[in-house]
Amino acid sequence: MTDHFIEDKTTKVTVAVDNTGAQKVDFNDLKSGGFIKQRQKDLFTVRLRCPGGRLSTEKLLEISKIAHKYSKKGVVHFSFRQSLEILYVDYKEFSNVVAELEKIGQKVASCGPRVRVPTACGGCEYNPNGLTDTQKMADMVDKTFFGTPTPHKFKTSFSGCPIDCARTKEMDMGFQGVVDPTWEEESCTGCTICSEACKEDAIASDPDTGKPIFDPVKCLFCGDCIRACPTEAWKPKRYGHIVRIGGKHGRHPMEAVEVCSFLPDEKVPEAIKMTIDWYNANGKRGERIGNALKRVGLDNYLKYMEPVFQNTAKAGA
Amino acid sequence: MSDSTIDLRGVMCPINFVKTKLKLEAMNPGEILEVILDSGDPIQNVPKSIKEEGHKIVEVKKEGDFFRLKVQRS
Ligand code: HEM
Numbered sequence A: 001m002t003d004h005f006i007e008d009k010t011t012k013v014t015v016a017v018d019n020t021g022a023q024k025v026d027f028n029d030l031k032s033g034g035f036i037k038q039r040q041k042d043l044f045t046v047r048l049r050c051p052g053g054r055l056s057t058e059k060l061l062e063i064s065k066i067a068h069k070y071s072k073k074g075v076v077h078f079s080f081r082q083s084l085e086i087l088y089v090d091y092k093e094f095s096n097v098v099a100e101l102e103k104i105g106q107k108v109a110s111c112g113p114r115v116r117v118p119t120a121c122g123g124c125e126y127n128p129n130g131l132t133d134t135q136k137m138a139d140m141v142d143k144t145f146f147g148t149p150t151p152h153k154f155k156t157s158f159s160g161c162p163i164d165c166a167r168t169k170e171m172d173m174g175f176q177g178v179v180d181p182t183w184e185e186e187s188c189t190g191c192t193i194c195s196e197a198c199k200e201d202a203i204a205s206d207p208d209t210g211k212p213i214f215d216p217v218k219c220l221f222c223g224d225c226i227r228a229c230p231t232e233a234w235k236p237k238r239y240g241h242i243v244r245i246g247g248k249h250g251r252h253p254m255e256a257v258e259v260c261s262f263l264p265d266e267k268v269p270e271a272i273k274m275t276i277d278w279y280n281a282n283g284k285r286g287e288r289i290g291n292a293l294k295r296v297g298l299d300n301y302l303k304y305m306e307p308v309f310q311n312t313a314k315a316g317a
Numbered sequence B: 001m002s003d004s005t006i007d008l009r010g011v012m013c014p015i016n017f018v019k020t021k022l023k024l025e026a027m028n029p030g031e032i033l034e035v036i037l038d039s040g041d042p043i044q045n046v047p048k049s050i051k052e053e054g055h056k057i058v059e060v061k062k063e064g065d066f067f068r069l070k071v072q073r074s
């Protein structure tokens, strides 16, 4: 008896699930839902949906119990995209696993040609370098766009600062936190700490006064100068994201290109939506957005994105 | 004028910060600690950490390869 359904909203494929676990399972359907076939006969990896790689300890305790019950080998794996994978799950038990996960509010991830679970670093909530709330953004993107169909997979990530731990340069679409530093002469004592603190040589000290001489071309907008200045002469003018497009990993890695140098938080959803629209209109089936951009031309994309990216002038300008 | 001095030349991050923090915590609010730091990583990191702890950097002097800071305990 089937009393529960997991619907893959992207393909409208309905995977029948029942609590007795005796249901036939269609492997083709399951491919879209984060069940990954293992080498071992009948055994699968169940990949969980953990945006930003964050879990409450409460949920983790419950997941542990489920993993312990269903993993034939009693192991989990932290995937490279921050999801927790329960290994060695017998496909005949999928329905039970999913039902138990549902009960604790834990969803299964996606595979295939669609928007994937976003990854993110710790960001400004607790990382001292963080400039943007990467975890909040990842959660928002996951809630809004997860599973949206695209010509091929579409991976996003959020890094809180130019150190770029979340590797935005390798994403189909990546967002990296930046801050625009602004300097007020009155509070500056000419101590030269900011020019020492800047790792990019973007701040020279005036040989006479010790006061900073700022070079926006060299600046990465990391905010080290703001944090280091003892008198708050350097202040944050605004926070935002550098947006990068068309990166990927795999056999033929490509580096994403910067398409916007300062996008505020509130424009991120629109930028993603428009990019997905462009990709769906221009990308061929099985083509990553980076390849679509090469074939169709970056200008075409930029023109399409103008309504979102306009008036997002470069920081330091 | 400072109430105490800590010479952190040759001390690595983040031990230099931890030593500064412990020293400050042993002092009374408002007292001044003189901190001597190498240029490079130490001067890039220690002042911002001192600030994040709520203490005030009231004076900074560069002397060749190192910095002499006056920090007021919060
Ligand atoms: C049935 C469909 C698929 C399943 C179940 C699947 C499963 C997986 C899994 C489990 C990972 C590791 C994920 C992680 O570390 O979080 C992965 C990574 C990856 N997959 Fe797939 N995959 C599928 C289809 C594809 C296809 C069609 C491609 C490319 C054409 C692809 C390209 C990649 C790449 C490039 C990575 C790793 C790099 C990265 O994190 O960006 N996958 N996949």
Ligand code: HEM
Binding pocket: A036, A037, A248, A249, A250, A251, A252, A253, A286, A288
């Ligand atoms: C466990 C499942 C899978 C994993 C981990 C995986 C992983 C990968 C990886 C890492 C790449 C290189 C991608 C890149 O260059 O970005 C790739 C390429 C590819 N995969 Fe998969 N894949 C999986 C399943 C599948 C399935 C089920 C299909 C098709 C039905 C598929 C079709 C392809 C194709 C066509 C490419 C070439 C794309 C390109 O080079 O641009 N993969 N896969």
Ligand code: SF4
Binding pocket: A121, A122, A123, A124, A127, A128, A129, A130, A131, A159, A160, A161, A162, A163, A164, A165, A166
């Ligand atoms: S990218 Fe920046 S904010 Fe994010 S973890 Fe790395 S250092 Fe911290």
Ligand code: SF4
Binding pocket: A181, A197, A198, A199, A200, A201, A202, A203, A218, A219, A220, A221, A222, A223, A224, A225, A226
């Ligand atoms: S924001 Fe720019 S000027 Fe300030 S420390 Fe970073 S790179 Fe240097």
Ligand code: SF4
Binding pocket: A183, A187, A188, A189, A190, A191, A192, A193, A194, A195, A210, A211, A212, A228, A229, A230, A231, A232, A233, A234
């Ligand atoms: S760190 Fe602050 S006070 Fe010192 S020189 Fe730079 S701007 Fe002026």
